[in-house]
Amino acid sequence: MGRPLLLPFCFILLSADLILAGPISIPSIQINFTASYLQFIDNSGAFLASQKGSFEARITNSKPESKSFYFVVIHVASHTIVWSANRNRPISLSSQLRLTEKGLTLYNDTGLPIWSTPPNPRPVSSLHLLESGNLILLDSVNSTVWQSFDFPTDLLVVGQPLRVGKSLVAPLGGDDGELSEGGYRLVVGDDDAVLQWNGMVYWKLSMDGKAFRDANFAVEFLIVNTTGLFLMGGENGRRVVMKRIFDTAAANSSDFGFAKLDFRGLLSVVSFNSVDRTSKELLERPNDKCQIPMICRKLDVCSNGGSCWCAPGFHNDPKINNGDCVPTDTSLVLPDSCNNTWSSASDYTNIKYFSLRSDLDYFSNDFTDPVIRDVNVSFCQNLCSKNCSCLGVFFTETSGSCYMIRNYLGSMKSGSGNRAGYVKMVAVGVRTSDVDNNKDAFPTIATVLLPSSVVLAIAVVALVCLRRRQRRRFSKKIARSKLDYDGDEEVDFVSIPGLPVRIDYEELAEATQDFKNQIGSGGFGTVYKGTLRDGSEVAVKKITCLGSQGKREFLTEIAVIGKIHHVNLVRLKGFCAHGAQKLLVYEYMKRGSLDRSLFQGEPVLEWKERCEIAVGAARGLAYLHSGCEHKIIHCDVKPENILLHHESQVKISDFGLSKLLTPEEQSGLFTTLRGTRGYLAPEWLTSSAISDKSDVYSYGMVLLEIIRGGKNSSPQTWSDNSGSATLSPTGDSVGQRRVYFPLLALQMHEERKYLELADPRLVGRVRSHEVEKMVRVALCCVHEDPNLRPSMTNVVGMLEGAVPLVEPRLESLNFLRFYGRRFMEASTLGDGTEANEFMLYRQPTSNTSSTVSYNSFSYMSSHQVSGPR
Incomplete structure (x- = not known):
């Protein structure tokens, strides 16, 4: 001070x-x-x-x-x-x-x-x-x-x-x-x-050449010191996620x-x-100065680390655009993004494409995905013509990949020659030399002799005919395209910024060995493993159960997932629309879904990795609920939709059941019944509003399964050696029992016997207070009253220790006692029907005790609840 x-x-x-x-x-x-x-x-x-x-x-x-x-x-x-x-x-x-x-x-x-x-x-x-x-x-x-x-x-x-x-x-x-x-x-x-x-x-x-990843937590901040740039995240912001070590030694304290x-x-x-x-300069990036967008001026070519010269077909005019390169052909001008340079977005008659030299490239091509693949160069240019923000395209002949330059046009650089560049231009006049050499031009003397009204009429008729001819030619090009579009609506759709690559159906069939390499199934479809032509492994989800809402679900998933990138969310790499066939192409997660590692895996998942999985899944859901531009409700949180990769990477998948809510919709009801039995929140089966707290409930059920290493809804045998636990309202005797695990978790929490709940395969390798944290968080998540459930952001905070643990409210967990009784009855049915084939339905009531009335339709089959899977 x-x-x-x-x-x-x-x-x-x-x-x-x-x-x-x-x-x-x-x-x-x-x-x-x-x-x-x-x-x-x-x-x-x-x-x-x-x-x-x-x-x-x-x-x-x-x-x-x-x-x-x-x-x-x-x-x-x-x-x-x-x-x-x-x-x-x-x-x-x-x-x-x-x-x-x-x-x-x-x-x-x-x-x-x-x-x-x-x-x-x-x-x-x-x-x-x-x-x-x-x-x-x-x-x-x-x-x-x-x-x-x-x-x-x-x-x-x-x-x-x-x-x-x-x-x-x-x-x-x-x-x-x-x-x-x-x-x-x-x-x-x-x-x-x-x-x-x-x-x-x-x-x-x-x-960067010397960057590497230490862990897979979501980034929280970047920090610099005299040894490197560090991206930090996890463990209260103290875990290095990625860093760049400088070439020079660390500086001294002065x-x-x-x-x-x-x-x-x-x-x-x-x-x-x-x-x-x-x-002393320790670092300067980019290494290649020609990678900087405006190291030279617009349409200059950068070479040798900063030498600048106009691209062929352009020249430097100090009187125009502050010395930027302009077309040598004075009848052509460079359009500004989305202005009135041409009268209509559908009028292509005055748009031309100037071909750049084959060894030139653009800085952004290495950092963006093509807007579409497996097309020809004409189709690529036509997409650009319909998009006023597009100022040029680059096209890869071998893969048919189309890259767009939008809104701003910088300098060019020497490239590998794999992509051909085309600059969009607008024809605004005719050069004098062209008029002189045009033998079919209308005689000047005739124009002078004819009345002005006749000349005007002839010009109008000629213009109308020319536009019709151009539109017919463009329609034929679209019809001849390799892609199977339903109409102009889909042509516009694929040009929406942020969408993933559209991949040809034949390539996906080839990648998946004609869809024979099935690795799983989930909401609305079957998943196949594949290898694309560039060698990357992918998971291809074939949509096989499209109902009346199928196309809407498909487009929703494309529009939402294609723009979302988070370390704990599976990235959508591409999609395919081939007639009635709809396919989604995701990054491939080598270890598969959590249910395989948790319920069937050998060796058993250790407690530390289970904690990392729980936090990673919570981070992903927290981002969907509060980190996106619009709130996204997943609606089908379960172990099958939590995927694992090497080095404990955890990612949430399957947004086919997600609902994108605008701010106006967030206060309304979301009434479509979806999800998977055993994970559906009680409000799904009543007239209550569906919100992000429904995902919290499902996550709580998943967390209980992570603790136990078995499914909540599968009959399990549990031995009560203490003689103190009362498992059901009917008062079973002490010994071997088939239990409903969420109810057991509630009872063990009441008695503070947390080690009784841990996966028995982890005996001696987990401590009571570690299990207590997970159990308390899980029980808070499955409160019957959605308002009592924590947000996913607070769940992350509690699991990481940044937010104090909340004590579960027992009055909002009494419904588990009824669920447990019904489970016990269903598990002993003489017809062999398993308990997990039933979902309980409860009428809304203000009575929070266990003595409540229930609708006679207490059981609904999984098919009724989830629909076709």
């Missing part, structure tokens, strides 16, 4: 409209403080310093001659701006920064606020600058209510986390954009860190280190030695 005896005197000086001389050494300021550049001009605008003077908070300009001023935090020795508040809205030298109990506010010359810290529920007491470079606001009890580290600009200092969903934004650069935001970003996602230009990826940390994204799109990690005042 600095020197308390000096603070009142310092505060008086800082509050006055005086010019302070001498170095600033005050690490904190109290509220009701005002600063401007003019007030602190003798200190270069600095009014606050860290304890050792390494950092200063200033109102300053980035260049001495500039009239644009910014509120910044600067590293003094290296003159590096580590954070800026108003980078997009510069102020003048007389503009004011005010600190009040509401926070910090920056005003322009007219007295209007142009930047402020977010509103806080607690009044601000003081402003501090830490020796780490973090600017913080504290309340009266010294709790942080805001910090600059949570709002990074274009730089990260060593130790500063860049959390998932946050990004560094490079400055625009140049005299007019000293600090203002440009088009380059470093973005941290839930499984990687990427460099983007206007939303297009041009570098990934995971694809160094100031930071990662910065500069205006050129380069990510650099720099170490500054505070003793000899020298900088």
Whole structure:
């Protein structure tokens, strides 16, 4: 906090409209403080310093001659701006920064606020600058209510986390954009860190030469130190997920280190030695400068690490587009994305495609999937013509893969020659030379002699005929296409951004040996293992039970899953629509589904891996419920839909039964009955609303099976050696019993005998408190009242220890006693029918005790509940 005896005197000086001389050494300021550049001009605008003077908070300009001023935090020795508040809205030298109990506010010359810290529920007491470079606001009890580290600009200092969903934004650069935001970003996602230009990826940390993955937790944040870039996640943010080790040795303790994204799109990690005042660059990415989207200008070709020249067919015109490359053919112009360059999206008569040289490529092609495969180049171009955001295409002849360049067009680079590039252009005129050489042109003298109305009529008729001819030709091209489309609606569908690759049916038949290699079955279809022509292993789900809602379910799965990427969700790699055949192509998980490893696996799953599986599945569901743009309810959570890969990777699959809810729908009823017996929440069978808490119930049932190593709904033999457990309301004798495991879990919880519930194959390898955590979480998840169930986010927190365990509410678990009694009756039926072929139906009632009334239709078969599987 600095020197308390000096603070009142310092505060008086800082509050006055005086010019302070001498170095600033005050690490904190109290509220009701005002600063401007003019007030602190003798200190270069600095009014606050860290304890050792390494950092200063200033109102300053980035260049001495500039009239644009910014509120910044600067590293003094290296003159590096580590954070800026108003980078997009510069102020003048007389503009004011005010600190009040509401926070910090920056005003322009007219007295209007142009930047402020977010509103806080607690009044601000003081402003501090830490020796780490973090600017913080504290309340009266010294709790942080805001910090600059949570709002990074274009730089990260060593130790500063860049959390998932946050990004560094490079400055625009140049005299007019000293600090203002440009088009380059470093973005941290839930499984990687990427460099983007206007939303297009041009570098990934995971694809860097010295990056490797230590574990498979979801990423929580990126952090930098003098040895590498680290993506962290799991175990309270202390587990390394991926890292990049620098080529140089670690810097010494006197160094100031930071990662910065500069205006050129380069990510650099720099170490500054505070003793000899020298900088050392530890890392610069991308390695290949030609991979940067605008290392040159639009349609320039980058070679030899930064030499730029216009692509063949283009020339540099200093008078046009700031010197960008423009077509040599003056009758052609480059269209802007989705403007009115042509009159209609369906009018192709004035769209042309200029072929680039075969050895040229585009930066984004290596980081995106093609929009469609197994088509010809004409079809690829036609898709681009119908999409106003498309500015060009690249086409791979060998696989028929079509890549689109959307919205922005950058520079080109030398490529491998595997892809042919075509730039979209609009014909706006005819060159004079073409008119002179056109023997069939209408005589000029005839145009002069004919009345203007006749000329106009002839022109209109000619234009109509030309458009009809063009449309007929385009229709024929679509008809001749290899793909089996139902109509224009599906042509538009495959061009929707974010969709996975459309794969030819013949390739999938070849990959799966004509669909003979079956590895499982699930909702709406059968799953086959396959190997695509590129050598990648996939799981192909053949939709075989399409009813009246089949196509809707199929399109929903495509639209939702194709855009979702999470470390605990199975990725949809592609799809196929071949007449009535509908297929989904997923990444292949080598260990198969959880039920195989849990119920049949040898060797037995150890407790630690079971915990990792439980957390991974919970993370996946939490992302579906709260991490997506729209809430997604899975509706069929069960061990068969939890897949395992090598190194304990856990991923949730099968979104065929999912429901995408808009905010308006989330408050309504979702009444379609779906799911699998044994995992359906009670509200499925009543008139109650279906919500994400229905998934929580199913997850709780899965968690109980993970604990026991057997199915809840399968009759199991359990030996009660203590003589204290009462298994059913009818009072069976002590000894060997066929039990309903969720009821047993409730009873053992009441008696605090948790080790009785663990998989007997793990005797001696699991401790009571470890089982207790899982049991308590599971019981909370299966509360009969959905409002009492925790969110999946809280489930993750409880399993990881970040959130305190909640005590299960016994009054909302009494329904398990009735389920257990019905289970016992069903398991002893003389006709051999197994208990798991029945699902209990309960009428809604306000009575929460076990003595309630039930509908006479107490049993529903699995076919009635789940439909065809």
